[in-house]
Amino acid sequence: MAVDLSVRIGSLVLKNPVLTASGTFGYGTEYSEYFDPSLLGGIVTKTITLEPRAGNPMPRIAETPAGMLNSIGLANVGVEKYITEKLPLLEGLDTAVIANVAGNTAEEYGVLVRRLSGLRRVDAFEINISCPNVRKDGLAFGMDAEATRDVVRCVRSETDKTVIVKLTPNVTDIVAIARAAVEAGADALSLINTVLGMAVDIETRRPLLARVTGGLSGPAIKPIALARLYQVRQSLDVPLIGIGGIMTAGDALEFFFTGATAVEVGTLNFIDPLGSVSILSGLVRYCEGRGISSFSSIIGTLVLES
């Protein structure tokens, strides 16, 4: 039995619901030595900014129980090199390319999207509004509903391609932020970005990250991601992409049942470059084993007490 794995996110049709998360899969071809990225539903590329960024001082990563911290600092080649050097490598791949962008101002987001929207190889945008250290007040755009609205408006006016807004979990009321994004024109939401975290080296009494705090990812945050997805799902009716600690097909199913239309695999790529395709084949086996012919029929089928 052939399972129809395709899902729809805005106007974007993905051939299957397994994507790789921004910042954990480079610019899309770094892991080609291990498997053909065309197997995936899509690739979300590393966050791109207008100018190249060298990133934060080291150490940039640390391990925590069932998780890792990073403060990479949006190290990236900048939008021009992205266009001239990175996107061409993705030509010919049979997978969706989702460009993830971040700006220092709402207008910068607009400029980035304008620059990229005409390119054939960019299928959709993921708007990273979760990165602190960028705005002057130290808050991320995504921690404020008005700032979120501004960013999404600027982006929406520049493209007809699918716009996915990526939410941070580090907020009191994620539904308010999600609603602002949707009202301003987001086609879909992805969640979650990393959780604010920190660790200390007890030998040296120094923080394990040079920048002291960073973003927590990995299995430790899976329950947080699911709860945030659930909150947004209960209140809004847009496609959601689940992210956070997805390591197995079973983990992915938790997100699909809770209402995700697709998932992004992040930290797992570092531990097992083949992890995303293993999850995909696990999902296929799940469907085949249960006679499910259309994958999308399982989305949002969480059983709640009446």
Add this chain to the structure above:
Amino acid sequence: MAVDLSVRIGSLVLKNPVLTASGTFGYGTEYSEYFDPSLLGGIVTKTITLEPRAGNPMPRIAETPAGMLNSIGLANVGVEKYITEKLPLLEGLDTAVIANVAGNTAEEYGVLVRRLSGLRRVDAFEINISCPNVRKDGLAFGMDAEATRDVVRCVRSETDKTVIVKLTPNVTDIVAIARAAVEAGADALSLINTVLGMAVDIETRRPLLARVTGGLSGPAIKPIALARLYQVRQSLDVPLIGIGGIMTAGDALEFFFTGATAVEVGTLNFIDPLGSVSILSGLVRYCEGRGISSFSSIIGTLVLES
């Protein structure tokens, strides 16, 4: 060499900085079969409400990677039984007893503290403002600075004993909440309470908790707790009590270096009832091994890049 382990939290002097966290050590004597609770710096008893509460429907707990979810629902005997049946069991123990309370309204917090403040065996209060599902809007008091201020004001006017306000990490700006609590009269802050989380049983497609979402605790949240402690420490100058995923003396040291004056041990009690005393002896060994005669001298000694 004898190490002076005592620390001061408001007017409360603890003989050592290791406490047990509310809800993870019952009413203080449940683990007496395993060790003498007088070894501890203090015991924070299970959250007490005005009326007894049976708690939430089951299942109430679930395991997640390096963590656990709970939605116990503040099951407790109510303040009257607490006074007549539970506190008397603690007579004669050489350890501080910190009564943790929660109300449905700010005024109820005041009523609870008034009822308990005159009792000799209550040494201090921990104010649990982190529990959702109690207020009508589904938010916890601790998710709003104004509501926090109201609760702390009501409590402050009823007691001269040390008032510790326990913060939730599920907020955008924990410093704003912390500041409101201190301005309204809190002597100290403890953090963090559990992180909002969820898990799904992929066999049944049901949430693993009957109440769908619950509170995440354990090693998974340690980096989150440290980051929140660091944020508050950078902005406010009150004693802080560190809570979240503390499983070893090394974990506790991370919190002390970051600026905690004491720590509360939670989930570990379930895995190893002797865990809190193991941490205490680990701290003593640490001090002895480095010739540290006064424990409090290590508090807040995190080394930051200049």
Add this chain to the structure above:
Amino acid sequence: MKTRIASCPIISQESITDRIQRLVLHCPEIAGAAKPGQFVHVRVHPSWDPLLRRPFSVHAADRKNGSIALLYRVIGKGTAFLRSLGNGASVNLMGPLGNGFRLDQSRSRALVMAGGLGSAPAFFLIDRLLEYGRPVIFMWGTRSAEEIFGLDRFRVAGVEIHLATDDGSLGRAGTVTGLLEAFLRESKSLKNLEGFVCGPEPMLAAVQALVAGKPLRVQACLEERMACGTGVCQGCAVRMQSGLYRMVCSDGPVFPIEEVDFGG
């Protein structure tokens, strides 16, 4: 009687089926103290994933050798890790925990019912019933014949054995409740009979319904997800017919079957 927390060396571990393991541990104090229906809380791994201890019923306790046996099904990562441990490795145990079956020295016949791995506590219970010299009827239902094992010594001791398998590969086709139904239909009197039941919740609920109103007292051994195992966390609540919650770990795991509310 004090509960122990101890690191216990593995004496042996054998596979009963590809998913069912029998693990024998050296822990004289627990072996000496344990009663049927009690459980031990096992730290299967020193890392924080898996985090919580796993509860397992005491399956056998040998006071002479100072050993206990556990019988477990490999379900998830905790039991998978437990299976990977060889002789010489140790696991940290807390126990014995909970209240076992109330056993009196009466002469009445014991009707022991087990579904699947309910045999874990049931075998230990039968051992002790036989020590007390009580006549025992044992009804056991499993998925298929390969999960039926270890009955010889009970047969020798005169236990009346009724078997059922889901696939009909041994005994009656169907569940253990089918056996009970037949038994109740055919029994002239339930006097001098006392029931004990261990198994998954749907089976317990079915037994509760079958004996409702009948003059047959049944003690049921329950399972619920646990954290502390000692009554502290309030996590393993089970609802009673009274509407109150009781804790499986410290109020149970054995309860009079008629008191439990399996509905919710």
Add this chain to the structure above:
Amino acid sequence: MKTRIASCPIISQESITDRIQRLVLHCPEIAGAAKPGQFVHVRVHPSWDPLLRRPFSVHAADRKNGSIALLYRVIGKGTAFLRSLGNGASVNLMGPLGNGFRLDQSRSRALVMAGGLGSAPAFFLIDRLLEYGRPVIFMWGTRSAEEIFGLDRFRVAGVEIHLATDDGSLGRAGTVTGLLEAFLRESKSLKNLEGFVCGPEPMLAAVQALVAGKPLRVQACLEERMACGTGVCQGCAVRMQSGLYRMVCSDGPVFPIEEVDFGG
């Protein structure tokens, strides 16, 4: 050359000291492909705690037997778990990763310097240098005599060996940089000499300072905390004198020593 991800059976594991282990694994493809200075990324445990792979230098590669050896110090939970694994167990490896030392067929003398466990890559390097027929001087500093081992085959092959221990229990008292200092003082010419250094960062920084301005090219093998090990996560950044960041895993771990900025 393709990197492999494979589950590799443990052939043997022995303790060199109470904290240092030598682990031999069967992985013919990695053994065939590995070059000195390259590393393997090891998944020490199937659970999520510890979560990340651990990087270890290839300490020896036996193309004939299809085996590689790792030499590691037990530091934290990952290495503690690795030590607990016995023969027959398998660990998942990714490798070989990184760029090894640039080795040419020149006839110049190789000055190999190792601090502590820097011997892990250094031994493999010396093996290959000897295969190329190059004269080798080996300077090795450790904490004490008990951490010095395995030199016989190098002695037989004519390697010139200089040892130092922190506690003076063998060789010169002090560090390997003390040996280098003396060597530089006493050497008339540094021509026809090429340096290779493996060890902790303070040692690398000291070596950098000692050779600064001298006509001695030195390649240094760096360590940094790693997640992906393949250049993707940008986590293992190291700052260069140019002010740019390079990745230890994919741009290194071997860099010309003068290019690295050890200051920050």
